[in-house]
Amino acid sequence: MARKLPRKDVVVVGLGWTGSILSYELAKQGLDVVAIERGPWRDTASDFPPGYGQDELRYGVRLDMFLRPEQETLTVRNKMSETALPVRKFAGFLPGNGVGGAGLHWNGQTWRFLPSDFNLRTHITERYGASKIPEDMTIQDWPVTYDELEPYYDRFEKLAGISGKAGNLNGKIQPGGNPFEGWRSSEYPTPPLKQNYGSALFAEAAKKMGYAPFPRPSGNISEGYTNPLGVTMGQCTYCGFCERFGCGNYSKSSPQVCVLPALMRLPNFAVQTESEVTRINLDNTGKKATGVTYVDTSGEEWEQPADLVLVCAFSLFNVRLLLLSGIGAPYDPQSGKGVVGRNYAYQTTSGVSVILKDKVLNNFIATGSGGMMIDEFNGDNFDHKDLDFIGGGYIGSGQTGARPITTRPVPKGTPRWGSQWKKATAETYNRAYNIGTHGSSYSYRDCYLDLDPTYKDRLGRPLMRMTFDFHDNEIKMSQFLTDKTAEIMKTLDPVELTASPRKGPWNSTIYQTTHNTGGTVMGNDPKDSVVNRYCQSWDVSNVFVPGGASVFPQNAGYNPTGTVGALAYWTADAIKNRYLKNPGPLV
Amino acid sequence: MTDRLREVQLSRRSLLASTAALLVAGATSARARTLSGAMPWEKGTASPPVPVRPGPWQFFTADEAAAVEAIVDRLIPADDLGPGGKDAGCAVYLDRQLAGPYGRSEGLYMRPPFMNGTPGQGYQGADAPATRYRKGLAAIADYVKANFGGKVFRDLSPAEQDKVLTDIEKGTAKLKDVNGVSFFSLLLQTTQEGFFADPIYGGNRDMAGWKLVGFPGARYDFRDWVERYNEKYPLPPVSIMGRADWTVKD
Ligand SMILES: Cc1cc2nc3c(=O)[nH]c(=O)nc-3n(C[C@H](O)[C@H](O)[C@H](O)COP(=O)(O)OP(=O)(O)OC[C@H]3O[C@@H](n4cnc5c(N)ncnc54)[C@H](O)[C@@H]3O)c2cc1C
Ligand code: SF4
Numbered sequence: 001m002a003r004k005l006p007r008k009d010v011v012v013v014g015l016g017w018t019g020s021i022l023s024y025e026l027a028k029q030g031l032d033v034v035a036i037e038r039g040p041w042r043d044t045a046s047d048f049p050p051g052y053g054q055d056e057l058r059y060g061v062r063l064d065m066f067l068r069p070e071q072e073t074l075t076v077r078n079k080m081s082e083t084a085l086p087v088r089k090f091a092g093f094l095p096g097n098g099v100g101g102a103g104l105h106w107n108g109q110t111w112r113f114l115p116s117d118f119n120l121r122t123h124i125t126e127r128y129g130a131s132k133i134p135e136d137m138t139i140q141d142w143p144v145t146y147d148e149l150e151p152y153y154d155r156f157e158k159l160a161g162i163s164g165k166a167g168n169l170n171g172k173i174q175p176g177g178n179p180f181e182g183w184r185s186s187e188y189p190t191p192p193l194k195q196n197y198g199s200a201l202f203a204e205a206a207k208k209m210g211y212a213p214f215p216r217p218s219g220n221i222s223e224g225y226t227n228p229l230g231v232t233m234g235q236c237t238y239c240g241f242c243e244r245f246g247c248g249n250y251s252k253s254s255p256q257v258c259v260l261p262a263l264m265r266l267p268n269f270a271v272q273t274e275s276e277v278t279r280i281n282l283d284n285t286g287k288k289a290t291g292v293t294y295v296d297t298s299g300e301e302w303e304q305p306a307d308l309v310l311v312c313a314f315s316l317f318n319v320r321l322l323l324l325s326g327i328g329a330p331y332d333p334q335s336g337k338g339v340v341g342r343n344y345a346y347q348t349t350s351g352v353s354v355i356l357k358d359k360v361l362n363n364f365i366a367t368g369s370g371g372m373m374i375d376e377f378n379g380d381n382f383d384h385k386d387l388d389f390i391g392g393g394y395i396g397s398g399q400t401g402a403r404p405i406t407t408r409p410v411p412k413g414t415p416r417w418g419s420q421w422k423k424a425t426a427e428t429y430n431r432a433y434n435i436g437t438h439g440s441s442y443s444y445r446d447c448y449l450d451l452d453p454t455y456k457d458r459l460g461r462p463l464m465r466m467t468f469d470f471h472d473n474e475i476k477m478s479q480f481l482t483d484k485t486a487e488i489m490k491t492l493d494p495v496e497l498t499a500s501p502r503k504g505p506w507n508s509t510i511y512q513t514t515h516n517t518g519g520t521v522m523g524n525d526p527k528d529s530v531v532n533r534y535c536q537s538w539d540v541s542n543v544f545v546p547g548g549a550s551v552f553p554q555n556a557g558y559n560p561t562g563t564v565g566a567l568a569y570w571t572a573d574a575i576k577n578r579y580l581k582n583p584g585p586l587v
Numbered sequence: 588m589t590d591r592l593r594e595v596q597l598s599r600r601s602l603l604a605s606t607a608a609l610l611v612a613g614a615t616s617a618r619a620r621t622l623s624g625a626m627p628w629e630k631g632t633a634s635p636p637v638p639v640r641p642g643p644w645q646f647f648t649a650d651e652a653a654a655v656e657a658i659v660d661r662l663i664p665a666d667d668l669g670p671g672g673k674d675a676g677c678a679v680y681l682d683r684q685l686a687g688p689y690g691r692s693e694g695l696y697m698r699p700p701f702m703n704g705t706p707g708q709g710y711q712g713a714d715a716p717a718t719r720y721r722k723g724l725a726a727i728a729d730y731v732k733a734n735f736g737g738k739v740f741r742d743l744s745p746a747e748q749d750k751v752l753t754d755i756e757k758g759t760a761k762l763k764d765v766n767g768v769s770f771f772s773l774l775l776q777t778t779q780e781g782f783f784a785d786p787i788y789g790g791n792r793d794m795a796g797w798k799l800v801g802f803p804g805a806r807y808d809f810r811d812w813v814e815r816y817n818e819k820y821p822l823p824p825v826s827i828m829g830r831a832d833w834t835v836k837d
Contacts, residue, residue: 042621052827054805055636057784068694076708085704085711088696197816239807248807261626261835270623296619358819364802365809404783404802416756417662418749422799426668429800430819455698508709563691 002293002301003218008034008289011292011306013277015398016101017561018516018547019312020255020263021159024042024229025572029580034304035269036294038071038276038313043257048246050239056403059245061504065105066090066244071276072225074316075452078469080333086455086463092269092508093516095314099273100255102314103561107243107368108219108252110162111558112566114379115146115182119136120554124390127362132390134473136445138343139554143213143524143533145318146182151276154185156565157217157557159223161233164188164217176531178214180375193222193236193370198361202397203372205491211374216396217562218369219253227304229262235505240401242368243446252368275302278459280543281308281326289327289543295459296302307473307583308575309543311520319344319449319519320464328520328530328539331448333467338528342449343443344466345519345555348393348474350439350502352485355411355432355495363402363433371398377558381438389476393439393557395485402429408434411496435480435489440557441517445473449519470504478502515560517552520545524587529553532587534574535567541585638828639679639789645686646717647678650739651724653683657741659749659778670779670795679718680781690717716773723770724761727755748833786826797824 005558010026012019012035019035027033029587034142042065050529058064066100067073075084113307116123119141134141166187167177192215195203203213220236227233247413250257263269274297281290291305311318322328322340331342376382384390401407409432410424437537470478482501489497523529526538535551537543547568549560556563578586644652659672659681672678684690692715701713713720731740731751740748754760755767762770781790783797785805791797797804804824812820823830 015808041620041625041627043628046628049633050807052636052805054807055785055827057780057788058636061780061784062689070694070695073696078705078707082705083702085702085708086696086698088709090709091709110605155813194810194813196813200816217741235810237808237810238813239808239809264622264624267624270621272621273617274619298619357680360819362812362818362820402802404796404800408800417752417779419664419666422663422666426799431800434653454700458723505705505707507705509709525771562723 001391002303004303006253007291007307008032008306008307009306010034010310011036011304012310012312013292014038014101014313014317015255015271016096016312016314017103017255017565018532019101020259020311021565021568021573022310022312022546023083023269024259024263025264025569025576027266030106030171030268034306036275036277036292036304037099037271037273039067039274041271041273042100042104043258044246044248044250048248050248051512053239053245053248054239054243056405059105059241060403061405063094063244063468064091065096065098065246067095067260068585070458072317072457073095074464074466075455076466076468076508078429078467080446080467084452084465084467087508092512093509093514094511095316096515099260099271103254104246104256106219106243106561109220109369109398109559110157110160110217110253110562112182112562113146113556113558114180114381116380117556118142118144118146127380132384134471137446137471137473138443140225140321140523140528142553143522143529144570149570150183150185150361152566152569153562155569156562158189159227159229159258159260160219160565161189161227161258162217162219162253163190163193163222165192165215167214176214178373179212180378180381190222190225193218193220193367194238195370195372196238196365196399197359198363198399199370199372199397201492202435202488205488206372206374208354209488211376211488211533213372213374213396216369216371216373216398220367220369221251221253227246227258229259231258231261235465236367236502237368238365238367240364240366240403241242242366244399250509258469260401268376268449277313277321278324278461280321281438282325282327282540286326287540288539299344304537307542311545315516315519315548316464318548318550319546322520322530323451324461325465327537327543330450333446333448336445339521339526341448341519342528343521343553344447344449344468344516345441345443345518345552346438346468346506347513347515347555348439348441348478349512350478350482350500351434352482352489352497352499353409353432353434354489355409355428356492356494357431359431361430361433363399363430366399366401368400369398371396373398377484387480389473389480391440391442391473391477391479391557393437393481395435395437395481395488397433397435399433404412404429412498435485437478437485438482438557438559439474439477441474441555443518443554469506470502475502475504513559515549515555517549517555520550521553522551523553532585534586535571536574536586542583544571544575562570613660636787636789636827639683641679644682646682646690647685652678652682654724654728657748658774661745661752662775663782664697669799670792672794674780675782675795676786676790677778677781677794680784680788681777683789684718684777684781685717691715701770716777719770719773723765723774725768726765727751728833730760730762770776772773787828794830795822
């Protein structure tokens with residue numbers, strides 16, 4: 001029997017980016033808020049000080065800060081006809097665990113989606129006709145527009161201190177920024193990062209081809225910055241131990257650096273760490289949540305009653321928690337009915353690697369989200385009329401560091417070991433790098449999440465099952481983007497160029513991104529969405545899924561967290577300004 | 588602190604924690620906590636890495652260790668570019684890794700049923716790295732004994748050793764009860780890991796791997812160097828443990 005705790009106004013499941021933003025916004029209103037976090041407390045001063053933060057084996061390879069599959073994992077398969085097997089060791093994507101969530105060890109590449117990403121189905125239909133959309137593709141319009149979200153993007157960027165250069169200020173195109181971006185109401189809070197040699201070379205090459213390169217909007221901060229919560233961030237030192245690591249310099253935007261110092265001071269907030277929420281409890285009508293049940297490290301169960309339940313557990317776990325709690329009808333790919341688990345999507349990345357002549361690149365001098373990008377081939381920024389796909393992505397030189405356990409390029413045909421391998425490794429290390437493409441992943445009828453029939457977690461609950469593969473549309477898109485990238489890089493006259501467009505089948509053992517989207521999609525119709533435009537559950541109105549990428553109807557050609565952060569603020573405003581005054585369905 | 592703070596029954600048993608316990612078994616036992624009122628800072632919440640100490644083998648038997656030292660010296664041979672795998676400590680690295688949480692697949696999902704999957708589903712075997720090494724090394728020893736007149740791996744000539752390794756890599760040497768191709772990949776991957784990981788883990792001795800490629804190691808401030816294009820970074824590498832030149836004066 002679970003031991004019952006005193007009631008709270010709000011219980012927040014997970015204290016990552018979305019959980020900490022919502023906790024702050026609601027506790028600041030005077031509500032009594034408790035966050036329950038599966039993993040441990042983590043902080044800059046105690047957990048990753050410069051000195052031993054730069055440990056590739058511990059953090060980059062053994063994944064010290066990530067979720068341990070023993071605690072929670074999922075099963076995967078490419079096709080509905082296959083047997084899904086458990087991800088025994090995370091590799092393809094790497095979910096976070098602990099205070100800060102994946103927001104602690106992410107790269108910080110912080111984008112906004114394009115205005116046309118938000119009315120995708122309508123936009124494509126109007127421009128090319130409905131037949132342009134493959135039959136089994138289940139993309140849909142978002143229930144919010146770019147214009148509605150713009151102030152919230154702005155708020156998240158100011159919270160996180162994002163460095164960058166505006167390309168479109170209130171409709172006026174700005175030199176040096178991204179001319180394709182949606183309008184921005186203000187400049188980035190901090191100026192762009194410095195660029196290392198490889199990125200400078202890419203930018204030069206792209207410019208020569210007539211493109212407009214710009215610095216990637218970055219959560220690695222270019223100069224000291226104090227955010228609206230009064231929290232101060234330090235300047236990035238280009239240490240190159242960013243993604244998969246914590247930042248010892250207080251320079252990477254994370255809940256630790258940007259929110260928690262202010263949040264922890266609020267007397268009406270508490271976080272319960274090392275405690276995993278196992279279920280959202282419903283009353284006997286099934287229409288109202290009464291709180292959550294969680295289990296702590298000693299195995300003991302607790303019941304936390306609350307008036308409002310916010311599901312902030314990262315996209316995949318948002319979906320699993322709803323499935324395990326019986327909130328919303330599970331999606332059935334055969335009939336196309338049901339909604340929870342529907343429209344799971346991912347990201348279609350690829351790369352072009354080059355070895356240059358007589359160059360010293362010093363790629364270990366890097367940041368998680370520095371680099372120069374071009375956006376000519378993202379979304380619908382280019383005419384798809386004569387192309388046999390829709391969607392696109394950005395292209396750019398994003399060097400996140402050349403940590404040598406995992407980054408040791410050698411020319412084609414080099415043996416994997418022995419003296420020749422050693423010689424090639426020594427000669428190539430500092431002359432080679434990779435240019436990436438970061439493309440959209442649209443949703444399909446047969447890509448979804450449900451509960452696995454066979455495999456269970458340590459508490460005896462079914463694992464979630466992921467059925468996903470890249471479809472023709474995405475593979476053609478990736479080929480197109482990769483070809484464009486190769487064209488640019490050829491102008492640098494490399495000794496060797498290897499283009500690796502994304503090909504199927506999707507493979508869970510090769511890291512691509514942790515940009516898992518969909519499964520609790522937001523929409524205007526309960527038939528094809530789990531939450532309404534305020535991220536509120538259609539079925540249980542005191543449950544919100546504020547901003548996790550699980551609410552994306554499909555994924556755009558950008559990293560998700562800018563949009564995740566904007567939606568978190570959008571939902572916080574809806575709760576503060578509307579829900580609290582009149583609890584109940586907002587739509 | 589709020590008055591709602593409650594006492595949690597603390598437990599040393601940690602099912603949920605994802606902490607440095609992975610590498611430093613037992614150094615910290617995370618436990619459920621209620622935190623409120625301020626950023627907590629407590630002694631011992633962080634777990635600094637524990638340096639590998641020289642000393643007897645912890646996982647390998649003497650025979651296994653001799654074979655592994657010979658193998659890592661062929662995978663990374665000593666030559667005019669620098670020391671080989673043995674002198675760089677790769678065998679010591681492997682020994683300590685296999686004796687520790689990595690060797691036991693600690694933290695991974697190890698529940699049955701174990702079924703063969705597609706390549707995209709990843710390793711689905713029930714054996715953790717320590718067991719895979721034990722079985723793999725035994726199978727190589729048997730193979731060498733049977734094909735080289737009863738010899739052991741370390742007594743073969745370098746050319747013969749390379750031939751054995753190449754045949755295992757390609758799958759032409761059939762190992763008894765062991766998938767040689769996949770074991771070779773594990774062997775190679777973990778050996779190179781030891782050559783390039785921080786010296787604190789027992790390999791990459793004297794930062795041999797980092798010197799080979801010109802990686803500066805655990806330095807963390809390159810602000811002055813970002814825009815010095817096409818210029819070789821001049822400072823030698825430094826480890827988490829520092830480096831002798833910094834602490835010792837001749
Ligand atoms: C290696 C890596 C690199 C990335 N790089 C980028 C990038 O450059 N740009 C970008 O836009 N995005 C990036 N991302 C993605 C980004 O980190 C996420 O989009 C973002 O953190 C999502 O915020 P969230 O609040 O939804 O989830 P998180 O920040 O992950 O927080 C969720 C929290 O909930 C907790 N939790 C889960 N289940 C439970 C439960 N049942 N009970 C209690 N607690 C629970 C988790 O432990 C976690 O702390 C990256 C991710 C990773 C892993
Ligand atoms: S690259 Fe910059 S932001 Fe990233 S960890 Fe290093 S100092 Fe921090």
